[in-house]
Amino acid sequence: MDPDVGADVTSDRLPLPRPILRSRRTYLRPAERKDIRAFLDWLADADVGEGLANRAPWSHIAEERWFEDLQPRQGQSIWHFVICLRHEHLPIGFAALHEVDLHNGAAELGIGIGERSEWDMGYGTEAMEVLLDFGFGELRLERVYLHVFDFNARAMRVYERVGFTLEGTEREAYYRHGRYHDMHLMGILRDEWAAQDRARTWELE
């Protein structure tokens, strides 16, 4: 569908509609084939790969295959999004709910800011709040959880700030750089999200 269809160019409103999944400065949209190049750049960056379970560089063809595999699962077992900046529509990273289990009402959250020039700006925090609003507010989830490596203290602080609670530590569950690392399990429950005093994604301008 042509994205410009329906845009009213005679009004004062922006030609692009208000994104459905938005924070103050970011929005989430599904990945398109044209994003593959950016994904490859991000995954080729050793510092980006450090916090992800990414051990080796990816080829274009492998990333294309991943993209094709994603399509039938999108909206079923996974909701994968690209994080974009609202003021310039620039993709800076990805955020996803995967292992979506609507029977138990649980899903696992994963996020990464691939553009290192955009680190430490709070965009990841904003995108996570949007994703939690989406999971609890649209998918009727009861629980969102995540795994974080023991060496990623910065990410843990972000997750705690967003409302996740440390629930346990899976010992030596991840092998990286020649040794085993612990993986922390963190979770946030529906009533904890509901008690948060902040505007939901659908309430924001």
Add this chain to the structure above:
Amino acid sequence: MSERWRRPFLRGERVFLRPAERDEVGLLATWMNDAEVMETLGGRAPQGDLAEERWFEQLQEEQGKSRWHFLICLRADERPVGIAGLHSVDQVNGKAELGVGICEPALWDQGYGTEASRIAVDFGFGELRLHRIYLHVFATNQRGVHVYKKLGFRLEGTGRRASYHHGSRHDVHVMGLLRDEWQAQTWTRTWERT
């Protein structure tokens, strides 16, 4: 007594593990439809033969790769009494998830599940070169937690309200056993059994 299981690979004192065969799909379906059995295994609804057959065919693709699924059989008469397996086998990180269930309630509390768990753990560390074996168990399943602790598994955390059944939300424990903890266990390894 068949020739085949004269001396099974994966053997304990009273039980041994072997893969399920196609003509046993009906038996598996019977177990999966037993409310008492499914209480701890986490089944929600009855499964038809067709679903079970499909599951079995899918299993054949995964067997020996991402999972090792076995039937627990009695050594005395070769009767299948339950299931034991390693799932989500991750050879890069060196870990897998253990799942065990005795599916004949008359045989509960006789140590068969403990014995089968030991065999599966020996298999994971001793043959698959794993570093870590973990499992998920409902927090309400105290009998299960007790058995796993006895085997050396440590309670590592609790996924709060991670499961929904019987009208409410339930906590799910994560328990783990590391390779050196297994090595410190003094039980007779499956390959040392007669």
